[in-house]
Amino acid sequence: MRPVCSVCIRAEARYTCPRCQAAYCSLDCYQAHGSKCTESFYKSQVEEELRSHKVSDEEKRHLEKVMASLARLDAASDDEDEDVYLTRQAQSLSLGWLEVLVYPGSLAFSWEGVGISLTLAGLCYGFQPLRMVLFALCYGQVLNRILKLVFQRERPVPPDDVKRMFRTIIITDTHADGASFPSGDTMAGSVTGASLALAGCGSGWWLLGLYVGFGRVYFLAHHWLDVIAGYAEGCAVSLLAAKVIRMHQDGFDTRQLMGLLAAGLGHFLLLLVGLGLLFAEAEDEGDASEKRLEMLAELAASGELRLEDLTEEEAESFRVALKSGDLGRALGAWKPWWQKVAAVDLLSLDEDDVSGLEGDESLHQDPPRHLCCSPDGSRQAHPSVVFTVLEALFAYVHTLRAFNGDWRWDPLQAAAHMFHLGKGIWAHQVHESATSTLQALWQLASKLPSGGFGANFDRHCVGDVATILSRGVGSCARALREATDLATAAADAAEEGKVRGAARLRRGVKKLDFLTSFAWHHPEALGADLAAQVQALEEAGTKLQLLLP
Numbered sequence: 001m002r003p004v005c006s007v008c009i010r011a012e013a014r015y016t017c018p019r020c021q022a023a024y025c026s027l028d029c030y031q032a033h034g035s036k037c038t039e040s041f042y043k044s045q046v047e048e049e050l051r052s053h054k055v056s057d058e059e060k061r062h063l064e065k066v067m068a069s070l071a072r073l074d075a076a077s078d079d080e081d082e083d084v085y086l087t088r089q090a091q092s093l094s095l096g097w098l099e100v101l102v103y104p105g106s107l108a109f110s111w112e113g114v115g116i117s118l119t120l121a122g123l124c125y126g127f128q129p130l131r132m133v134l135f136a137l138c139y140g141q142v143l144n145r146i147l148k149l150v151f152q153r154e155r156p157v158p159p160d161d162v163k164r165m166f167r168t169i170i171i172t173d174t175h176a177d178g179a180s181f182p183s184g185d186t187m188a189g190s191v192t193g194a195s196l197a198l199a200g201c202g203s204g205w206w207l208l209g210l211y212v213g214f215g216r217v218y219f220l221a222h223h224w225l226d227v228i229a230g231y232a233e234g235c236a237v238s239l240l241a242a243k244v245i246r247m248h249q250d251g252f253d254t255r256q257l258m259g260l261l262a263a264g265l266g267h268f269l270l271l272l273v274g275l276g277l278l279f280a281e282a283e284d285e286g287d288a289s290e291k292r293l294e295m296l297a298e299l300a301a302s303g304e305l306r307l308e309d310l311t312e313e314e315a316e317s318f319r320v321a322l323k324s325g326d327l328g329r330a331l332g333a334w335k336p337w338w339q340k341v342a343a344v345d346l347l348s349l350d351e352d353d354v355s356g357l358e359g360d361e362s363l364h365q366d367p368p369r370h371l372c373c374s375p376d377g378s379r380q381a382h383p384s385v386v387f388t389v390l391e392a393l394f395a396y397v398h399t400l401r402a403f404n405g406d407w408r409w410d411p412l413q414a415a416a417h418m419f420h421l422g423k424g425i426w427a428h429q430v431h432e433s434a435t436s437t438l439q440a441l442w443q444l445a446s447k448l449p450s451g452g453f454g455a456n457f458d459r460h461c462v463g464d465v466a467t468i469l470s471r472g473v474g475s476c477a478r479a480l481r482e483a484t485d486l487a488t489a490a491a492d493a494a495e496e497g498k499v500r501g502a503a504r505l506r507r508g509v510k511k512l513d514f515l516t517s518f519a520w521h522h523p524e525a526l527g528a529d530l531a532a533q534v535q536a537l538e539e540a541g542t543k544l545q546l547l548l549p
Contacts, residue, residue: 007033014449016412021497086224093218105215109188121192129199136191136241140234144187147229148179155180156223183222183230186213190234198242209234334405336397338468338475368477371517381518386525387431388424389515390465390534393476394441395422396483397464402453407486415490415505418483421445425487425515426508434530438462438537462538469531473523477516484512 005013005025013023017030019037024030030037095102108117122130190209197205213227222230299305307315372381399407399418407414421444423429431437445458452458468475491505519526 005029015410016497016499021499095218099218102215102218105189105212106185106219106221107215109185109192109212114188117192121196125196125199125201129196129201132199132238132241132245133192133195135244136195136234136238137188139241140187140191140237141184143233143237144182144184144230147182147233148184151181152179153181153223153226156220180222181226181229182233183213183216183226185216186222186227186230187234189213190231191238194235194238195241198238206235336400336405336464338464338471338479368481368513368517368520370521371514372521381522382430383525384430384432385515385518386530387434387437388429389476389480389519389526390434390437390530391422391424391429391431391441392483392512392515393465393468393479394438394461395419395425396479396486397468398445398458398461399486401457401461401464408489411486411489412493412499415487415508417448418486419504419508420448425483425511426504434533434537438534459538462534466531466535466538469526469534470528473520473526476519476526480512480516480519484509484516487512 003013003023005011006023007029008025011025011029013025015025015030016023017033017037020033022033022037024033108114118130118133121133186209189212193205193208196208197203209231213222213231216222216227217224296305296309299309307318310318372385373379395418398421399414402417403410403414419426421441423444424431431440442455442458445452468479487505487508491502491509493499494502494505
């Protein structure tokens with residue numbers, strides 16, 4: 001019977017903390033049982049991952065992108081970061097067929113549509129409101145061009161995964177009107193709506209600029225700050241135009257007109273200076289962030305990056321990314337050694353050829369002892385040992401893939417997984433053929449917690465076994481020796497924590513030593529023929545699984 005979770009004291013405990021041996025049932029309970037264990041786990045995982053890689057220039061650039069992604073996960077602290085964040089949220093919206101209602105706002109006041117919009121306004125409300133619109137639009141266009149030339153803000157970069165039913169023309173940054181700040185279309189829509197509202201055509205026209213601005217952001221043409229500035233600019237010049245026209249109706253001289261226009265221009269110049277200071281501050285902070293990322297990337301490349309090197313905000317962002325799985329996706333999937341290390345016929349090597357060998361090739365320098373047979377030949381290994389080797393190899397590769405190549409953070413759980421599949425490792429179990437061996441393994445794999453990892457995962461592991469066998473004696477012996485190391489680490493942890501099952505783990509260590517010896521000293525039994533047979537069984541895996549009880 002499994003113990004009860006020591007944290008929630010309700011659910012059945014499925015795991016054990018490798019540091020304090022506390023039993024827990026889930027990730028939430030593990031994170032709640034003690035900050036020292038979780039903090040040290042996060043730290044060790046990052047440091048081990050960084051130390052295990054020789055960073056190339058391409059990997060360094062990839063790491064910089066990862067760090068930039070982590071920085072974006074943090075809450076934005078300055079106005080431009082908030083602007084970019086809100087813009088990204090709007091771009092991620094998917095309105096479906098409702099885009100039909102938004103698209104006119106993005107198109108109506110572009111260079112292609114503004115003439116039609118003004119013509120419709122004149123037909124509906126007459127020349128008097130249209131005169132105010134045209135006057136305000138001319139003045140607003142002059143100011144808009146000045147602001148674009150000063151700030152030269154780039155357009156937002158459309159996300160690759162965002163698709164729209166309709167397309168809107170976006171002027172490039174090299175064009176005179178191509179800068180993103182402020183939005184000229186939003187300014188024109190705001191001028192038209194505000195002028196119509198001031199002319200008594202209805203107060204609802206004040207919302208026209210907001211409608212146009214949302215369309216420009218949704219169709220990936222502007223940031224939110226661009227359309228807000230365009231809306232404010234349009235409302236301001238409309239109020240100024242209304243004042244000028246009213247003064248004209250009441251009678252005024254040229255000096256009054258010039259003074260009014262100069263006052264309006266002065267207010268916009270003050271606004272320009274304020275926004276310029278805001279953008280300069282944001283740019284300085286952006287440069288500081290880039291330098292910070294470069295420093296962290298250099299530490300990572302040298303293998304010296306530690307959790308203590310991160311600020312509190314960066315560390316919290318890292319924990320969020322680790323918990324959500326974003327960091328794992330950024331780092332990429334684990335690739336087994338038998339798929340990336342070149343195979344070598346070790347038994348054909350001379351003594352002068354073995355210097356500097358690594359991995360499975362290093363077994364030539366430290367070969368397994370001959371435990372499976374007696375020196376005089378009176379005791380020979382039973383032929384069924386071949387199928388126990390198959391069982392052990394399958395259990396080993398299945399465990400490594402299940403733990404994404406890293407079992408050292410919890411050797412007891414990894415050994416429990418491996419021993420569940422490879423019963424022949426710790427108990428007397430004899431199979432008659434490779435087919436019956438794999439059928440038994442598939443059945444055991446389906447009885448893992450939560451129903452296992454699926455039929456495709458299990459068949460993939462059979463292919464891994466065939467690959468290891470086809471690579472030769474060194475790879476086969478290396479896999480079994482690493483399985484022995486796993487079982488040894490689990491036995492040590494069990495004895496240290498006084499956990500039940502240590503004796504069974506020690507029996508498994510001895511059995512794996514025996515299987516490693518057999519694989520090394522009897523290469524003829526585990527050759528290409530057996531690899532081809534296992535490969536054929538992988539291809540016929542679906543039919544074999546249908547025969548399971």
